[in-house]
Structures are given as C-alpha cells and as structure tokens.
Amino acid sequence: MKGLVFNIKRYAIHDGPGIRITFFLKGCPLNCWWCHNPEGISPKPQRVERIDRIGEREFRVTEEVGKYYTAGELLTIAEKERVFMEESGGGVTLSGGEPLMQADFLVESLSLFKDAGMHTTLDTSGYASNSVMNRVMPLTDLFLFDLKHLDSDRHTEFTGVGNEQILENLDLLIREKKKIFLRFPVIPGFNDDSEHLLRVRDFVGGMNRDFVTEMDLLPYHHIGSSKYKRFNMEYRMSGTGQPSGSRMHELKEFFGENGLTVRIGG
Ligand code: SF4
Secondary structure (H helix, E strand, O other): OEEEEEEEEEEEOOOOOOOEEEEEEOOOOOOOOOOOOHHHOOOOOEEEEEEEEEOOEEEEEEEEEOEEEEHHHHHHHHHOOHHHHHHHOOEEEEEEOOHHHHHHHHHHHHHHHHHOOOOEEEEEOOOOOHHHHHHHHHHOOEEEEEOOOOOHHHHHHHHOOOOHHHHHHHHHHHHOOOEEEEEEEEOOOOOOOHHHHHHHHHHHHOOOOOOEEEEEEEEOOOOOHHHHHHOOOOOOOOOOOOOOHHHHHHHHHHHHOOOOEEEEOO
C-alpha cells in the first residue's frame, strides 16, 4: 500500500534523540489555530502556487504538495541516512499532520524500520482510537506526545476536537510503560494562564518519571502563517504575540520543579 507524505526532513535534530530522518504524513483530524504545517492538514494531495524570485523577476510555480510512497520506498530513503543515525544515536521519526491517521501505512512503515534495526519515534497529537494506538505501540520506541489543553471545551474551541481520546491514549501509553516526551505548545491566550499551567504541572507531576522523562516547551511562533494564504485557509492567530525568551525560561523553571527534564523547543 502507499501513504501520502508531504515532507521529508533529513538531519533533523529536534524530532527525537540524535540525528534523524523525519517523514511527514499528510492528513490531520485536528485543525489547531496555530498549526505551522497547515499543508499537512488535508489528507489529499494539493496543488498550490508559489512565487519564486530571481533578482527582480518573479516566477509563478505550481507545486504539488503530497506524494505517495510505499513503506519500502521510505525505508530505502532512510537507509541512505543510516550512518548518521548510528553515529548519533538517532533514527526515524514519523510526524505530520497526524501520522496515526494513515494507520495501515504507518504500521507497515514502522515494522520495516524496526526490522531494519532503526530507532523509531512517533510525533503525535494522540488523537486516534485505542485500537490504532495498540497497533503502533510495540513498533514505536519513543512517543513525542502533544499536550495542548486539559479542558476539553477549550481544546475543542482551538483544535476542533475534544481531549478525551487523547488523554485516554496518553494513559494507555503510560500504563504500557512506553517512553514518552511530552510536548506542550505555549500558546498565549490559549493555554498559558497561571491556573492552567498549575493544572498541567500537577497532571504531569503525577506521571511515572521512568517513562515520561522529558517535557518540551514549544513556544508559539508565526513561522508558517504565510502558508495559510497559499492554501486558502484562514489564519486565526494574527495579533497573537510570541512568548519572550524570558517567559520561556520562567516556564522551564516552573515545570522543572516536577523533577522532569524540561527543554525549550523540541
Ligand atoms: S495536531 Fe499538529 S499537525 Fe494537526 S493541526 Fe494541530 S498542530 Fe497541525
């Protein structure tokens, strides 16, 4: 079978340990206001125009976003990076979009990577059925798991879906003793008020440190906002400021009180 991929990032250093190759699978059931990969949301290939400039001249270029690959083709691409992976303790990361949305293709790809002895990481919103999560769990060495908001109504307002299924899957991974790096996007006006931050710290504080070992704070940024126009989508975060460096360091210390490794960025 084939899966739809919209980007392949080589020498990735923020998508799990070591140097990695990251495959971005197209399609996401969420629609987060701040998403910086809006081209990953639609589960179909898309044709968009971009303008290239050489000196004073402008060229309109039509670009196809999303290309179908077999799992075997992804493995062949990843094999070319094996030396970097092995020397750095890296591996392969499946990201998106939401990679769990292409569950069959994801399972096939992860199986091939595992059989080839590669470390596998899944970068996920956690939004999928328990049965899908159960299928990918044994094939995944590390989960980069988003925690966006603990209040389901607020979660729905800003992402389009409630958080019940996500929290259930997080609980499932913890019970199954899977290694998890939590990822908390710091979105001003959405999840960064002190009451919610205290709730998140308490929630994370109760997790088993042997398996939930790291928390990555991802500061909201505008990069990606220009893509919305090209994809004929509305950008709803205009006017939202980016958290300052000092604010991020303050949050790092705040969450670090849990005894967790906290990093800014991820
Ligand atoms: S879950 Fe991730 S990929 Fe999906 S819309 Fe939200 S930020 Fe974008």
